[in-house]
Amino acid sequence: MADDILLSVRHLTHCFRLSKRQVLRAVDGISFDVQRGEIFGLVGESGSGKSTVARCVMNILRPTQGEILFNGVNVCDAAQRRANKKMLQTQRQIIFQDSASSLNPRMTAAEIIAEPMQINHITTPRGSCRAEAEFQLHYVGMDASYLDKYPPELSGGMRQRVAIARALSMEPELLVADEPIASLDVSIQAQIINLFKHLQEEHGFTFLFIAHDLAVVRYLCDRAAVLYHGKIVELAPTAELFSNPCHPYTKALLSAIPIPDPRKERARPLVKFDGKGLRGEGRLEEVSAGHLVWKEAET
Amino acid sequence: MNEDKFVQVGIRPPAEMRTAVPVKRRKDFPVVAAGVLAVIVLGCLFCGAVMTKDPAYMDLVNYSRPPDREFLFGTDTMGRDIFSMIWYGGRVSLLIGFLSTAVSTVIAVVFGSLSGMAPAWLDAVLMRAAEIILSIPNLLLVILIQAALGDANIWSISLVTGVTGWTSIAKVVRTEVRQMRESEYVVASRCMGGGFFHILWKHLTPNFISSIMFMAVMNVRTAIVSESTLSFIGIGLPLEIISWGSMLSLSEKALLSNAWWIILAPGAFLVVTLLCITDIGSFLRKNRKQSNL
Ligand SMILES: Nc1ncnc2c1ncn2[C@@H]1O[C@H](COP(=O)(O)OP(=O)(O)O)[C@@H](O)[C@H]1O
Numbered sequence: 001m002a003d004d005i006l007l008s009v010r011h012l013t014h015c016f017r018l019s020k021r022q023v024l025r026a027v028d029g030i031s032f033d034v035q036r037g038e039i040f041g042l043v044g045e046s047g048s049g050k051s052t053v054a055r056c057v058m059n060i061l062r063p064t065q066g067e068i069l070f071n072g073v074n075v076c077d078a079a080q081r082r083a084n085k086k087m088l089q090t091q092r093q094i095i096f097q098d099s100a101s102s103l104n105p106r107m108t109a110a111e112i113i114a115e116p117m118q119i120n121h122i123t124t125p126r127g128s129c130r131a132e133a134e135f136q137l138h139y140v141g142m143d144a145s146y147l148d149k150y151p152p153e154l155s156g157g158m159r160q161r162v163a164i165a166r167a168l169s170m171e172p173e174l175l176v177a178d179e180p181i182a183s184l185d186v187s188i189q190a191q192i193i194n195l196f197k198h199l200q201e202e203h204g205f206t207f208l209f210i211a212h213d214l215a216v217v218r219y220l221c222d223r224a225a226v227l228y229h230g231k232i233v234e235l236a237p238t239a240e241l242f243s244n245p246c247h248p249y250t251k252a253l254l255s256a257i258p259i260p261d262p263r264k265e266r267a268r269p270l271v272k273f274d275g276k277g278l279r280g281e282g283r284l285e286e287v288s289a290g291h292l293v294w295k296e297a298e299t
Numbered sequence: 300m301n302e303d304k305f306v307q308v309g310i311r312p313p314a315e316m317r318t319a320v321p322v323k324r325r326k327d328f329p330v331v332a333a334g335v336l337a338v339i340v341l342g343c344l345f346c347g348a349v350m351t352k353d354p355a356y357m358d359l360v361n362y363s364r365p366p367d368r369e370f371l372f373g374t375d376t377m378g379r380d381i382f383s384m385i386w387y388g389g390r391v392s393l394l395i396g397f398l399s400t401a402v403s404t405v406i407a408v409v410f411g412s413l414s415g416m417a418p419a420w421l422d423a424v425l426m427r428a429a430e431i432i433l434s435i436p437n438l439l440l441v442i443l444i445q446a447a448l449g450d451a452n453i454w455s456i457s458l459v460t461g462v463t464g465w466t467s468i469a470k471v472v473r474t475e476v477r478q479m480r481e482s483e484y485v486v487a488s489r490c491m492g493g494g495f496f497h498i499l500w501k502h503l504t505p506n507f508i509s510s511i512m513f514m515a516v517m518n519v520r521t522a523i524v525s526e527s528t529l530s531f532i533g534i535g536l537p538l539e540i541i542s543w544g545s546m547l548s549l550s551e552k553a554l555l556s557n558a559w560w561i562i563l564a565p566g567a568f569l570v571v572t573l574l575c576i577t578d579i580g581s582f583l584r585k586n587r588k589q590s591n592l
């Protein structure tokens with residue numbers, strides 16, 4: 001069973017020091033496991049700490065506490081990280097929210113896609129880097145005419161595809177996608193989501209998919225965790241989460257999804273969540289198999 | 300009021316819509332300066348074809364001759380032909396200008412990027428150090444290092460002027476890098492395992508090159524001036540290495556003997572070259588401002 005776990009986050013805490021006295025706990029002791037080949041969703045409102053988790057997983061930020069095991073390697077430990085440097089650099093890739101800033105405006109699409117191969121001196125299975133870039137570009141649904149285009153010449157959806165192609169060029173085991181569709185139009189969002197689903201089915205990548213859009217999570221993810229103020233309040237298989245939400249915050253979130261029928265929409269109560277019961281200590285408790293809910297400790 | 304019901308308001312008729320203003324690069328480009336500079340640089344590079352005499356040959360009969368048919372710009376106090384010396388010596392002056400600029404730019408880019416990528420405390424230390432160096436008068440520093448290095452030659456002069464002239468470029472580089480390092484493509488590159496020099500070369504340099512171009516060009520000018528100044532005050536190149544600076548260093552004696560051509564010829568070439576470089580430099584700066592809009 002332990003072999004099936006690709007990414008394991010244990011008691012991860014990250015604090016931002018805002019000033020001498022002020023410390024912001026952006027992520028507060030969260031734990032979850034991502035199994036090989038699944039799409040794990042991380043949902044929460046803006047500012048709940050989703051990006052911080054992603055950045056800790058990618059070693060962009062150093063966690064204040066806790067450990068992150070990737071493929072059995074503790075990535076928070078400098079010695080272990082150094083020993084497995086190559087594996088970590090190639091097997092973990094991230095896709096950022098804003099493709100306008102995650103691609104260097106002065107590099108062509110071909111150069112961008114080939115960059116990780118050049119850094120890691122990977123011998124390209126298709127001959128030249130350019131051929132490899134063309135292959136990856138085809139793979140995400142673009143043709144070779146885009147190879148020499150610069151990011152500012154591409155549309156948002158195209159740019160995000162280039163970013164995905166860059167991440168895929170290493171054939172990573174884990175793809176961390178930090179709100180990859182939040183900056184796109186709705187119709188393009190659907191294309192990109194379908195691309196992800198297709199890639200996952202074809203290749204069996206493992207995804208850590210971060211979103212604030214519940215509908216997307218429902219469509220794409222196998223399991224999902226709901227994050228609120230840096231804590232996981234509920235973690236369950238997606239179907240279970242949507243059919244049987246237990247935590248009041250999850251209920252509030254779900255009630256905010258509009259129903260495409262005005263009569264039902266008007267009659268539907270909007271559940272409000274006041275943040276009660278999340279101030280102090282507590283822990284996740286299992287209510288049914290694989291369904292964990294935050295329980296405040298009794299004082 | 301518009302009577303026609305079918306004209307939509309709020310949409311400009313196509314004729315009125317301004318097409319993107321074409322960038323007036325060609326028009327502003329200092330053609331004259333570039334042309335004159337090209338002539339000077341090419342003349343110096345291929346001085347063998349231009350020279351009429353051997354620049355190092357001391358014609359003891361014809362010393363301090365005013366310009367005439369044979370000696371176009373006259374001869375100096377040692378009987379060398381000034382016209383030939385100008386082209387021959389220009390090579391040394393320009394070489395020193397470019398070499399020392401290369402040295403300064405490399406130091407500035409590495410130091411500035413290092414400081415820009417470093418954590419805040421190291422950045423502060425490095426930048427204060429740069430400011431301290433900047434605050435020492437350049438000439439003083441050059442003289443100090445030159446004295447320590449011993450006898451001057453082309454390489455040591457280039458090195459010395461290069462080593463003292465990088466601080467202002469480094470500050471610009473550092474500011475630009477500090478802005479860029481939070482950008483996600485740098486973070487992404489680091490996630491993929493890109494090292495410092497990879498990020499520097501692939502991501503940072505292309506983005507700040509245009510903003511240091513002007514300063515680098517001006518650095519060529521400063522280096523040529525430094526060489527001349529050093530030679531003029533007698534700690535630069537020795538007399539037997541011909542450069543515009545070492546030619547000017549003869550001017551003291553020349554003034555006493557009323558030989559104006561000895562100063563005027565190398566002086567005029569120096570000033571014209573500097574003016575051309577300045578002109579091109581300010582074109583680069585203006586052009587950068589345009590492209591930033
Ligand atoms: N570099 C930073 N310095 C200080 N505070 C930060 C920094 N990055 C994020 N934060 C804070 O951490 C919290 C979580 O941020 P983030 O992980 O980006 O949330 P999300 O991605 O869920 O919107 C926010 O309150 C944000 O203000």
Ligand SMILES: [Mg+2]
Nearest residue numbers: 050051052179
């Ligand atoms: Mg975010």
